[in-house]
C-alpha cells in the first residue's frame with residue numbers, strides 16, 4: 169500500500185518540544201519507526217508549518233498516487249477550515265492521529281475540525297498513534 173504521512177506545525181520540533189505531552193522522540197525517529205514497522209508499505213513523509221502548504225499537499229494526493237493518509241495536523245486540527253475542506257475532496261481513507269490525548273488537555277483541543285471529516289481518530293498513544301494509524305488504514309483499505 170502507498171501511504172502518505174502528513175505532519176503539521178511544530179512537529180518538526182519534537183524531541184525537545186513539551187516532552188511531557190509529546191515524548192522525547194524526534195519526528196525523524198517516528199518516521200524511522202514507521203518505515204521499520206511497515207517494510208511492505210511504501211511510505212512518504214511530509215511536514216510543514218504552513219496551513220497553505222498542507223492544503224497543497226492534500227491537493228497533490230488527488231492525483232491518485234497513494235492509497236491512504238495518516239495525518240497529524242497538530243494545532244491546525246483545532247482551527248483550520250481550509251484543511252478540513254481539502255480533506256473533504258479526498259476519495260481515499262484518512263486517519264487522524266495525535267501523540268497526546270486531545271480529550272485530556274485544554275478544552276480548545278477537544279474540538280477537531282479535521283477529525284470530523286477523517287475516517288477516524290487515534291489520540292493519546294504517543295508515537296504508537298502513528299503505527300496504529302497505519303493499521304487502521306490497512307483495515308479501511310482491505
Ligand code: DQA
Nearest residue numbers: 178240242243266267268277
Ligand atoms: C497534537 C495535539 C495538538 O493539540 C497540538 O497543537 C500539537 C500536537 C498531538 O499530536 O498531540 O501540535 O496534534
